[in-house]
Amino acid sequence: MTLHRFSPQSYFNTIGRHAAVLHIADGDSVVTRTIDAHGADADEAQAAGEPNPMTGPFHVEGAAPGDLLSVTIDSIDMTRRQGWTRQGLAGNVVDPDKVASLPAREKILWDIDRNGQSVSLRHAPPALKGWSVPLEPMIGCLGVAPDMGQFISTATSGPHGGNMDYRGVRAGVTLYFPVSEPGALFFLGDVHAAQGDGEIAGIETSAEIQFTVRVVKGKTAAWPRGEDADHIFTIGNARPLDQALQHATTEMLNWLAEDFGLDHVAAGHVMAMFVRYDVANVFNPAYSVACRIPKSALPQGI
Amino acid sequence: MTLHRFSPQSYFNTIGRHAAVLHIADGDSVVTRTIDAHGADADEAQAAGEPNPMTGPFHVEGAAPGDLLSVTIDSIDMTRRQGWTRQGLAGNVVDPDKVASLPAREKILWDIDRNGQSVSLRHAPPALKGWSVPLEPMIGCLGVAPDMGQFISTATSGPHGGNMDYRGVRAGVTLYFPVSEPGALFFLGDVHAAQGDGEIAGIETSAEIQFTVRVVKGKTAAWPRGEDADHIFTIGNARPLDQALQHATTEMLNWLAEDFGLDHVAAGHVMAMFVRYDVANVFNPAYSVACRIPKSALPQGI
């Protein structure tokens, strides 16, 4: 149960079986730093290039193909006083005939107030004077090396995780990833200071993160799973949203059968009444949908 | 400000310019009854056929094409002690290669406990013994006569509303529909005792509903809008989910510009940080997505 401190010297723009930067044991924790989506670090120095440079990979001793890697996000702390977004909305979230009326996607600066736990526009338009946003940091891109020796761009996501941009990935959450390579090879980066559903925009910034890993032997999954104090969830990554939702729903059905004693009939009743679908992102090459169920709705809890 | 009591004698399976069953004034309220999605009334008598027989239409004096009809749902009360769902999940919410493993879609009965404000399976599988669901009634299908003299099946939805199956349509909510016919011609029905996101299943039952109408002159909308105490929202109806989301997002952008003084730049900031997308249904011919924003996130509130 060692607590490692790791200072990254270089970053990866793909998730794959890159050489591990640190070997850690089952149960260990790591405190490390991430840089922003365009590669600017805590000092606003350009430390790497786009997209979403990753810290890692961390090799977890004992994790092998066919296992799950559990990663608990213990904390996410801001390491600088500013973040940025793109102005306006991406063309794919509005009707095609609305696209031409959207504002240019200029880079906009936000001030992060760690004491006040809020974020505000550096140059607010008149209509938003005095307007601010609660500081709710989340990790946009994280995951493990994918199967088949693939190296996949951190712009996108898949069964291995990746750029899911799900606002539910905050401190206190535990994620479960299917292991495809010895040591799992865990990567993380692309922290947002705050973001709504769909990642219309997330406030891109650098961060210090503590996480704790555990190896779940002999159990696997087709898509990332997770839980916090109150919910379990699964994440599907694909386009269109319909297919992301299908992946997440199928994964939840399987999980409820494997670990909660609910066959598809019983699971259908629970899901019918309690499912919440979170539209994590509708921006990246693969969209992400989380299928979430309150633990209180499960017959024996978890 | 009259309170009407209306007892329906017949029902419609299309929404269109049928002859009005009652003429009411701007500001009036109506207490009426709806039957379930298959046409069974409060006494379990077969009062009409599938799909989703509608009570109405109510002609609202003064409502004309180019206006909005505001409908506040004052209350939804259960009128019988049972409801039903289909067992399992519809094939379109899981991966295609999972479909063959889904249970047969048998009709399942639920007991509604109005005192305990809960709903439970009449014949629960062992894994769900003692399991129940909070009673949270909602209106599955409601809307006004569509444009161009169309008559549209109550199985589906569109700019006029219809079978949106959004769990957010509960007591306390006000909806705004674009008026296409003189008198608007408001219909409602298909109440569910409870339902999660996506309408994997809703507990189909009969109900007594009180609603209040107001005519908003000279203001219109492309898609249904709504609000409750804490949120404003817009609803887009289409397939795939991506397009439903595009409609809802575009409508919200337009609303924020028209009524809240937020140009697309300012609106983009607010939406980026505060939007919640609700997946209302992924079951009907048109899927429905709500784009929701907390009033507290709007600069001057509403």
Place this chain on the structure above:
Amino acid sequence: MTLHRFSPQSYFNTIGRHAAVLHIADGDSVVTRTIDAHGADADEAQAAGEPNPMTGPFHVEGAAPGDLLSVTIDSIDMTRRQGWTRQGLAGNVVDPDKVASLPAREKILWDIDRNGQSVSLRHAPPALKGWSVPLEPMIGCLGVAPDMGQFISTATSGPHGGNMDYRGVRAGVTLYFPVSEPGALFFLGDVHAAQGDGEIAGIETSAEIQFTVRVVKGKTAAWPRGEDADHIFTIGNARPLDQALQHATTEMLNWLAEDFGLDHVAAGHVMAMFVRYDVANVFNPAYSVACRIPKSALPQGI
């Protein structure tokens, strides 16, 4: 086997159970006229409004719910010397970030040369001087009254047909529509002088059409079917294209089983090797995909 001549005096913008304009017998033929998508007739006079005003409905004696109506397009002749398109491409056929670069959708005139059997731009840009297009008239919108007493806008399509904008609907083709109302109630209009796949644009014009109807008793279909000398085809109407394709493929599987003695195993082999998917339109509220198979690939032909 009467040949009727029918001169329309009024037109409909919805397909539904409007009062029939002519009663005809099984086997009869009709020569009639259609006006263009915006309502201009052969003399360029405004005879009706948008969208796609329909000639009809024609009541076919003996056609009843549960039957198919067969409609053979005997001929489509041009009745004026000009047609029009919108310039450029609709936003939904290009990537969202390309939309802003598309030209404004101005109305563009084309000259129809019936002797030369070609169509050319009245004001060709320099790059297209001398460029012309073969005259290949097709019917954009045709079908029968839909089920449940619906009246559906001629802007869209469904199981009843409607605005499918399929370039395969030319002289020599026979279509089969599922009958929902007594007499079937057949409508037609929206002729294009020429069009590619997807209806990026069709040259909108007026026409004289001869068609012949037959009632196929006791046989029905879920989606329009058709055939010409060399092919059989089915048409699915929905969004996204994936779902339109699913409808068309399912309908073809059913047809091959019902009429050609091919169970799903045998049909799968035939479809795997010989299917052609035509993207009929990617412009209307419902997209259309045709699933087409050469008759020569069917074991006994048809």
Place this chain on the structure above:
Amino acid sequence: MTLHRFSPQSYFNTIGRHAAVLHIADGDSVVTRTIDAHGADADEAQAAGEPNPMTGPFHVEGAAPGDLLSVTIDSIDMTRRQGWTRQGLAGNVVDPDKVASLPAREKILWDIDRNGQSVSLRHAPPALKGWSVPLEPMIGCLGVAPDMGQFISTATSGPHGGNMDYRGVRAGVTLYFPVSEPGALFFLGDVHAAQGDGEIAGIETSAEIQFTVRVVKGKTAAWPRGEDADHIFTIGNARPLDQALQHATTEMLNWLAEDFGLDHVAAGHVMAMFVRYDVANVFNPAYSVACRIPKSALPQGI
């Protein structure tokens, strides 16, 4: 202009910057062999694993990021007398409620008759006795190393090409791929003896292929382009089909502007009248759509 003969000893299941198996010059030709989608070679020996083992990569001297690699398929010859398909249809090409009726996806053998230029089922069901299919070999999976150092599974496709399963990739066709790595690193495999649109199934087999490479300096593309004697085409790879079609259409617009002197107005006219959309595959993780235009429709030809 050397003609190389290359006998592969090993194969790759990802497309990426693997070590080149052969260095060739601009203008050179190669004769080589491919094994089937499951790794069986000309002797039915298991030479590699799933999915779609690739022959290559071939390093083309002088090809650099920012160039196009042109690959002409000179010939595709069968190297064994049998191929296989999966029986039935994949669940994603039919309506979800049809999936449960589909036959099990057993492996089915086909006999390839090189003299008769046809393929037939080894064990034909009674309805298909005597039925055969023209031998029309095509390459299912081919492309160049993707950008950013990615290694991408040969089950899927992207801007780099990959598993597009387009029946248009036959002898006589020239493809153009955007180069991302020095030498381009060209891979090929997954030949089908015959296949319809959509890859409902392709007859998987081994082959001998001759191809010729050329480097097009200083010209690039966002998606694969191609041409044969009569047509030019672009290929988009994505889900849903709508997005694949958007990519292909956008690429064609750009190509027409860059090389054919057609601005978006002129290109819009040409595409409106002459575009053919080929649904290449609706089976793989990314679907593929080709946007095709006859050279005769282009004002100066090509």
